Amino acid sequence: MSVRVRFAPSPTGQVHIGNIRAAIFNWLFARHHGGKFLLRIEDTDRERSTPEAVQGVLDAMAWLGLSTDEAPVYQSSMRAAHVAAAEDLVRRGAAYREDKGGTGKGEAILFRMPAEDVEFQDDVKGQLKKAAKDVKDFVIVRSDGSPVFHLGNVVDDIQMGVTHVIRGDDHVENTFRHVALYRALGATVPKFAHLPMIVNAQGKPYSKRDGAAYVGDFREKGFLPEALFNYLALLGWSPGDEREVLTVDEMVAAFTLERVHPSPAQVDQAKLMWMNGEHLRRRPLGERVAGCKADLQANGIWRDGMDEAYLARVVDAMAERVKLYTDMSVQAGFFFNDDFAYDPKLVEKRLRKPVDMEAGLGALHAAWAALPEFSEAALEESLKALAVARGANPAEFIHASRVAVSGMGVGPGLYVMLVVLGRERVLARLGRAKNLCARTDAAAPGSAGGNG
RNA sequence: GCGCCCAUCGUCUAUCGGUUAGGACACGUGGUUUUCAUCCACGUAAGCGGGGUUCGACUCCCCGUGGGCGCGCCA
Numbered sequence: 372m373s374v375r376v377r378f379a380p381s382p383t384g385q386v387h388i389g390n391i392r393a394a395i396f397n398w399l400f401a402r403h404h405g406g407k408f409l410l411r412i413e414d415t416d417r418e419r420s421t422p423e424a425v426q427g428v429l430d431a432m433a434w435l436g437l438s439t440d441e442a443p444v445y446q447s448s449m450r451a452a453h454v455a456a457a458e459d460l461v462r463r464g465a466a467y468r469e470d471k472g473g474t475g476k477g478e479a480i481l482f483r484m485p486a487e488d489v490e491f492q493d494d495v496k497g498q499l500k501k502a503a504k505d506v507k508d509f510v511i512v513r514s515d516g517s518p519v520f521h522l523g524n525v526v527d528d529i530q531m532g533v534t535h536v537i538r539g540d541d542h543v544e545n546t547f548r549h550v551a552l553y554r555a556l557g558a559t560v561p562k563f564a565h566l567p568m569i570v571n572a573q574g575k576p577y578s579k580r581d582g583a584a585y586v587g588d589f590r591e592k593g594f595l596p597e598a599l600f601n602y603l604a605l606l607g608w609s610p611g612d613e614r615e616v617l618t619v620d621e622m623v624a625a626f627t628l629e630r631v632h633p634s635p636a637q638v639d640q641a642k643l644m645w646m647n648g649e650h651l652r653r654r655p656l657g658e659r660v661a662g663c664k665a666d667l668q669a670n671g672i673w674r675d676g677m678d679e680a681y682l683a684r685v686v687d688a689m690a691e692r693v694k695l696y697t698d699m700s701v702q703a704g705f706f707f708n709d710d711f712a713y714d715p716k717l718v719e720k721r722l723r724k725p726v727d728m729e730a731g732l733g734a735l736h737a738a739w740a741a742l743p744e745f746s747e748a749a750l751e752e753s754l755k756a757l758a759v760a761r762g763a764n765p766a767e768f769i770h771a772s773r774v775a776v777s778g779m780g781v782g783p784g785l786y787v788m789l790v791v792l793g794r795e796r797v798l799a800r801l802g803r804a805k806n807l808c809a810r811t812d813a814a815a816p817g818s819a820g821g822n823g
Numbered sequence: 824g825c826g827c828c829c830a831u832c833g834u835c836u837a838u839c840g841g842u843u844a845g846g847a848c849a850c851g852u853g854g855u856u857u858u859c860a861u862c863c864a865c866g867u868a869a870g871c872g873g874g875g876u877u878c879g880a881c882u883c884c885c886c887g888u889g890g891g892c893g894c895g896c897c898a
Binding site for chain 2: 379381383413415416419471472474476477479481496499500501502504505506507509510511512513514515517519520521523524540541542543544545547565567568570572573574575576602605606607608609611612613614615616632633634635636637638639641642643644645646690691692755758764765766767768769770772773779780781782783784785
């Protein structure tokens with residue numbers, strides 16, 4: 372029997388990471404077994420289902436690479452089959468009409484739960500059993516003629532030939548009802564596997580209040596799809612060895628339901644961030660450059676006509692410092708913008724006190740302007756010689772130079788950074804920074820007032 | 824209230840009766856960089872409690888405790 376699984380979201384809003392993780396597990400399972408991965412849009416809630424939400428599901432899946440093998444099934448189009456199934460159950464005495472609760476709304480169709488206990492094998496949780504008395508009859512078609520979730524879900528899964536129902540833990544209780552429905556409908560009961568929930572630090576279902584909760588949130592924050600995919604796959608599943616950063620192919624090869632952990636898991640943003648960095652550095656330079664460029668463009672830092680080769684050198688210099696493409700604008704904006712802002716605290720600490728660097732920066736400017744070759748080695752040698760000659764610690768000059776050319780205290784190694792920036796920019800920035808040195812508020816009495 | 828499920832470092836997890844309980848993130852320390860970060864090394868840190876079963880339990884069973892889910896003419 373070839374495997375057929377499905378992802379069956381309700382398009383009623385943004386796609387939650389818990390839902391998309393269910394999709395990921397289904398997809399991985401299908402690919403591992405060479406089966407089919409299907410999509411069913413459960414859009415029967417006309418009040419809340421919107422075309423935008425449907426598109427949102429499709430976009431999220433496409434972004435993560437969750438390819439489907441057949442055209443999506445829209446549950447709303449299956450209504451006739453649902454009602455027919457219910458009528459059939461009534462004819463055979465497995466269901467009955469009743470004005471449940473005497474609402475006066477008319478008669479609904481209720482499924483008659485069998486008198487015997489219900490049992491099923493869950494591929495994650497093991498053998499599950501429920502006493503007959505604990506499962507009540509339930510409505511399958513409302514008095515207005517519309518089918519209820521349980522009925523539609525089961526009828527559609529039968530119709531779509533679903534062999535394994537892999538879904539969230541919150542459906543375990545429903546499964547007892549569903550199993551009874553399959554039997555009453557004369558269908559083969561599929562295998563079930565219930566995935567643990569994603570919870571917050573308090574153990575409650577993870578929601579928007581706990582931080583990024585939707586696929587779109589992570590995408591906007593700059594996370595890579597392969598990183599989110601990998602991270603989510605590892606929430607409740609592990610390959611069995613000590614690998615953590617995995618390619619999709621590796622996950623497909625290793626995925627089994629037996630290795631799914633039954634207890635709930637918390638999202639650890641820090642680890643996701645780390646994982647994103649791991650996946651980022653695995654992307655070829657060309658792709659990283661394109662990603663960084665997009666972020667710089669989005670923030671108005673990159674303008675058409677700028678030097679692409681220069682961008683590539685910057686990205687290379689930033690290398691492992693960047694964990695998200697969106698780090699570029701904040702961490703490397705100064706490479707592209709000559710009018711970058713100086714961190715006031717660093718100006719104070721590195722350019723004014725304890726040592727006024729005005730003369731020092733002037734000396735560096737002169738020395739570097741005269742350097743025959745603007746290379747890392749030459750720059751380093753020159754800086755150190757100059758510092759020593761002036762009776763200073765090279766570290767002072769290093770820090771001062773960094774602040775002078777970038778305005779920041781963190782960044783690539785100083786000499787690499789200088790070379791990438793190039794002589795022209797460096798000299799201009801040194802000149803500009805000189806004007807920030809101790810001549811105003813930080814100046815000693817008597818030496819203030821210089822304006823040259 | 825009743826029913827079902829879950830329970831290993833702060834977090835994600837390995838372990839399927841015998842291990843100094845392993846790895847990763849985070850954290851700490853040290854080294855490298857006369858520079859922040861990176862990187863490297865090392866380190867701190869766990870079997871919810873109580874009973875059993877067994878020569879031997881994190882692992883199996885029971886009772887608690889804690890948490891989650893369900894008990895809709897929502898999905």
